[in-house]
Amino acid sequence: MKIAIDGHSSCGKSTLAKQLAKHFGFTYIDTGAMYRTVTLYSMRNGLIKNGSIDETALQSKISGIKVGFKKDGHATLDGEDIEREIRSLDVSKNVSKVAALKFVRKEMVTLQRKMSQDSSVVMDGRDIGTVVFPDAELKIFVTARDEVRAQRRYDELKAKGEQTTFQTVLENLRQRDFLDTTRDVDPLIKADDAILLDNSDMTLEQQFDVARKLVTDRME
Ligand code: DC
16 A cells, blocks of 8 residues: 655654554655755765755766665665754755756655555655655645744754754745745645645644544545
8 A cells, every 4th residue: 555645844744654654554755855865965975065056966976876764764875874964954955956856856756666665655755646656545635834834843943953043944944835836847736636634723643533544444
């Protein structure tokens, strides 16, 4: 069974996907982490300078970038646990531009399908229901009001000790929404057959309850 969870930045997709994967014993795949890992690689190797990407250089390297996950779900770059680094605001600022590149998406989508070959998966991202698994048994499109999403993200970053302001986080989030929904290649869009879940006024438990019932229904 394939469950596709798409939606806007910081709307709680990955929390929901992880809960579902744990509950049903499915594999969880965080595709945003994969685009973040490619972004971190690019930043470390001087392929992104002042927000501008050396596309030719990245294209020549892309198939050799070792993007993966550890058993605990942490993202890895060439075997190194880079989970914490990829969540930084620096990576967040650059990731939408990297994720808009056609050759990057092609490589990641191939890898995502390969990772899902042998098990039931819950995959979250932006194009899972539209591109990666258009035939997924269940598609959920998650969203929430942007101020609500920014507040959640701000609280998360503060808890990790990052120095930032609510306004910076809100602007970054709106910028990412804009880039994700307007890019030429595989933009964020709700699949026709996806179920819309606006969690602005829901607790995590309420959201999980709704989604769990959807999965159970599909299984039956
Ligand atoms: O879900 P996230 O915030 O970690 O995603 C990081 C970025 O990667 C975000 O700007 C959108 C992009 N992304 C994408 O284009 N396609 C996906 N399947 C997952 C994420």
